[in-house]
Amino acid sequence: MKKILFSIVTASALLTAGVAFAESSTTTTTTWTADDGTVIKEYSTTKNYAPINDPALNAEIGVVLPGTVTVYPLPETMKVENPDHYSYTIINGTPTVVERSSRRIVHVW
Numbered sequence: 656m657k658k659i660l661f662s663i664v665t666a667s668a669l670l671t672a673g674v675a676f677a678e679s680s681t682t683t684t685t686t687w688t689a690d691d692g693t694v695i696k697e698y699s700t701t702k703n704y705a706p707i708n709d710p711a712l713n714a715e716i717g718v719v720l721p722g723t724v725t726v727y728p729l730p731e732t733m734k735v736e737n738p739d740h741y742s743y744t745i746i747n748g749t750p751t752v753v754e755r756s757s758r759r760i761v762h763v764w
Contacts, residue, residue, distance in 0.1 A: 685735045685762075687752065692764030695743050695750040698730040706745035714746035720758045 699706070704727050712724070720726065726742035729735065729752075741761070742753045752762040 685737070685741070687735070687762045687764075689764070691733055691735075692750040694730055694733060695752075695764075696745065698732075699727070699743075699745055699750075702727070704745075706748070708747060710747065712746055714749040714751045714760065714763045716760055716763060718760045720744070720753060720760065722758070724758075726753050726755070726758070 705725070707724055712718075712720075724744060724746075726744045729738050729741055729743055735741065740755055742755050744751055744753060750764045751760050753759065754761050
């Protein structure tokens, strides 16, 4: 009986650890710092990229930008996971990170 109970406990522990490992290994979140917003603003200015000034457009996470909004590659100096998945623009003075494939806003400062 003790061997069976020990086997069940061991299997449960291994299963739990495996699930936790699978969850952590598939998560690909990018952490944006407060300095990243400043870097984007300064970079955009040096490149003469035009900001978007449209009171009808909200710089909010989850908003999908229309195709008429120009987005730019992240500055090379930004160290983020998968930088080729993201672009940016500045909407009404707010630096905004956009997921390239969906044009969905994923971070604002």
